Amino acid sequence: MFDFIMKDVLGSPAILVGLFAFIGLLLQKKSFPDIVSGTLKTIMGFVILGGGAGILIGSLNIFGKMFEKAFHIQGVIPNNEAIVAIAQKTFGKETAMIMLFGMVVNILIARFTRFKYIFLTGHHTLFMACLISAVFATGGVTGIPLVIIGSIILGSLMVFMPAILQPYMRQITGTDQIALGHFGSIGYFTSAWIGKLLGNKAQSTEDIKVPKSLGFLRDTSVAMSLTMVILFFIVAPFAGKEFIEKQLSGGVNFLVFSLMQGITFAAGVYVVLAGVRMLIAEIVPAFKGIADKVVKDAKPALDCPAVFPYAPNAVIIGFLSSFVAGIISMFILPLVGLKVIVPGLIPHFFTGAAAGVFGNATGGRRGAVFGAFANGILISFLPALLLPVLGSLGFEGTTFGDSDFGIVGILLGYLIKLFS
Secondary structure, three states: OHHHHHHHHOOOHHHHHHHHHHHHHHHOOOOHHHHHHHHHHHHHHHHHHHHHHHHHHHHHHHHHHHHHHHHOOOEEEEOHHHHHHHHHHHHHHHHHHHHHHHHHHHHHHHHHOOOOEEEOOHHHHHHHHHHHHHHHHHOOOOHHHHHHHHHHHHHHHHHHHHHHHHHHHHHHHOOOOOEEOOOOHHHHHHHHHHHHHHOOOOOOHHHOOOOHHHHHHHOHHHHHHHHHHHHHHHHHHHHOHHHHHHHOOOOOOHHHHHHHHHHHHHHHHHHHHHHHHHHHHHHHHHHHHHHHHHOOOOEEEEOHHHHHHHOHHHHHHHHHHHHHHHHHHHHHHHHHOOOEEOOOHHHHHHHHHHHHHHHHHHHHHHHHHHHHHHHHHHHHHHHHHHHHHHHHHHHOOEEOOOHHHHHHHHHHHHHHHHHO
């Protein structure tokens, strides 16, 4: 019976997280149909996430082979969903337990300190839990110590990262009612600092009229497909028609094959996101319901798109500036002995856009441009520096994309080496 509970029930990340949703729904006295639905959807979200991982891995492997053949170097595409989906196969149990107990630590810190932030961006909680479990396990820390230390670190980050951004959030929103809960915080903080240093907040990006032709950038799935197709089309001629058609595509025309692989990558991310959304949609309400009963005057720390409506023009300017920085960094990285980080649309869109909003709040147009550009540099160099810390995961053709993952992962990796 003990082996059944520990290995088959708690050893399955999907069932473990589903169990947490089940308990949360019970505590909120939800109806029986709601409890059944919420629990099953949580488990199903993990299953869908795994299915999307297979699609992503296939596309990433092909792009990696083409990139290596074309330029004789390996390119890595940062994508949080991809690296987490891959890591679940090895660190699924640890990730799930750190995520669940990290949420509890978040509530306790908010309850007993002046930092009243409840981190509600569930997928980033999952991603950071995965990073922590991977870094510690690679460093030789496993079992109960891993879960305890990892949960304390995660819960602390869920409170203190929103806290360092709150002065700027008050400038952006004009209120102190909401916070930002997204692990790109170091990038946003840097953007706001550079905006204040170099810009003029009186010259806001919102005084600029953005052409409607750029409106497609707001549709992440379409923009991601186009970006990945363009990347495949750039690499394909250098890799060579003969190489692609004989060794990769099974005879399919190399341009058609590249087109489909770019779209396949975007489709894989879409599937993974669907799984994550389904998973988080059930866990977050349970978590929030518990938190509301325990923490008075709590501030919800929301996902980064929460700041987009406050400066829509800065969103597009920030994304483009961050992406340009990523392209420039792609050519600089091998010159300094680091792996090539191919600019990924997801991290550059979401964190670049949010960085643009923060930079605009403190430095107007110049703040949005230079602040988001600095964010693009950070999310290009930090993933490259993080790769060695991730152990075997560093060879999967992808890595974590946002700035906090890089900072936390690198610091934890070196601390583990220091103490060991």
